[in-house]
Structure formats: C-alpha cells, structure tokens
Amino acid sequence: MTLTKPDLNKPAFQLNWYWRELILADRCPMCGADIKEENFTSELSKKEYSISAMCQKCQDKVFKQPYNVEETSNDLFVEISDLEAGLRKFCYCGKQLIVSELKANIISVDYNGDDIAGWNCKCVACRRDILLIND
Secondary structure (H helix, E strand, C coil): CCCCCCCCCCHHHHHCHHHHHHHHCCECCCCCCECCHHHCCCHHHHHHHHHHCCCHHHHHHHCCCCCCHHHCCCCEEEEHHHHHCCCCCECCCCCECCHHHHHHCEEEEEEECCEEEEEEEECCCCCCEEEEECC
8 A cells, every 4th residue: 555645625634734734745743754655564554644644653652552451451440630631541442531431431339448449431432341540
C-alpha cells in the first residue's frame, strides 16, 4: 500500500487551517515531523495516516496501550483522578476510557472497610473488567 494523504475536505481539516497547511507540506499535524513512507511500520499505520495524517511516532503515542498486556492480569486499574485531570487512559482494546462511560457501566462496588475503594466497571467497547479507583 502506498502512502495516501488524508481527505482535506474532512471537517477537522477544514476547521483547522494550520493542520491543513502542515498536511499539504507533508508534515504531521500533531508534532510537525516530516512524513516519509519508510517511517511507517505497517500497512495499518499507513492506513491510519490516510485518515488522521499522524506520523508513526504520534500514532504510537496515541494508540499505545497503557500496560504490557502479557505482564498484567486481564483487569485494568484506573484512578478516577487521572481521568478527571484530563490524562488519557486506554483499555487494552484501544478504547479511550471516559469517567462517565465507566460509571454508567458499574457492575459492583468494592469495599475497603467502610470506605468505597472503587467500582468494578466494564469497557464499553470490549466489556473487559476495569476497576475504577477513587483515590
């Protein structure tokens, strides 16, 4: 697959003239790096570029899994304060975790003495168990 520029008629690129100019100059709209086909590591990365115009480094940052799945259990532990502070956390499936979505999917409450330590939730995309910790 050859590298295809994204459709600049998409609303995101129409509304942000700076991104549009960077894409036209073969630069990443997120970091400004030069876009070179040889820097992409897979066909999937090239396809993502054709959608978002992100370079490989930015794709790696955005789609990075928060933990090494092989080294952890299937459960994912997320602190509410991190999400509310605007830190982007992702499920193993790649879905960004959002407090309101997690709270809407509470299946049980964990107790630590009389204090609530957290909630057992499900990812809205893959239904993986997530412990939402109220620190």
